[in-house]
Amino acid sequence: MKTIISKIDINNMDKEELKKQAKLLNEGKTVIFPTETVYGLGANALDEDAVKKIYEAKGRPSDNPLIVHIYEKNEIYDLAKDISEKAETVMNKFWPGPITIILNKKEIIPYKTSGGLNTVAIRIPSHPIARKIIKYAGVPIAAPSANISGRPSPTKADHVYEEMNGRVNGIVLGGDSNFGLESTVLDMTSEVPMILRPGSITKEDLEEVIGEVTIDPSLEKKEDNKKARAPGMKYTHYSPDADVYIVSGAIENVANKINELVSVNLEKGLKTGVMCLEKNKHKYKGEVVSLGNNLDEVGRNLFDILREMDKKNVDIVYSEEFPSQGIGRAIMNRLLKSAGYKIIHT
């Protein structure tokens, strides 16, 4: 397939180029565009044939529902029903932004989009390019992360170009994502809302405005993973080609353990990557890559660095562990999945 590529400068957006890409969406075709979280692979959410093309391009199981992206809040009343006070509060406070809300769907949403469920996931992105594309397309846009199913989500223009050129009708290249982790997914169909996927809008942020929020208990353990309420959280995900391990414990113990393993691997002819905070870089041997200075940076860089590890052709990757609160919860959720829940305790 010939892919139409548009390179957009976020500070000086070429409206005609964006309209050209939006027209493809309006005609039932697939277009990749940047959002503030990760790049999305979009198609008309109300058109079953268009949505089918998303699953094909990603190689994604079709029971995994898609997020519907809209331009303005008032569109939601045509797509979803039984919208609670708390849902209104969350939308007013956090949209446009990196949070997706699950509501009961109206008939207009095809089951192909909702993965056969009676609920629908909706969000309003804040990224200026995403907003223009959705507005010009004039239809709600279903858009999962624009990676081949199972791979880390794309956070940079290069990632989508390398992986998806030729698989979709259009690609809008528009720089790096600001957050680098996918949106928080919040189920608002129950009295006490439940986080089905942690993101940069945290449990703590939500509890400040709507009171108690729970977290899908199946997210933290491998054995419980098959029970995850967001179908997408059941699948292997965020995996580079290398085998990833999380090494947990006091920092000096972690450093000793990793360095010991790097030497053992070397004797076996295996190349080892290490992912750590910038301040700990000097402690390690092997192909050491900094994830950043703080948790916000780690979130932004994680998927890019998992991809970088593949480029370095490493066989095994060890990562430091991060605290499971605030944004750390989303980081550990993605890291645990990319590691297949393998943790080395020191």
Ligand code: TXA
């Ligand atoms: O940040 C994001 O959310 C990005 C950008 C492109 O907006 N999109 C994204 O979509 O991450 P995707 O398809 O990769 O992840 C959607 C997640 C999946 O885990 C899916 O199972 C869950 O949301 N989901 C969607 N609809 C759902 C529903 N009705 N009930 C439960 N989970 C749902």
Ligand code: MG
């Ligand atoms: Mg995804």
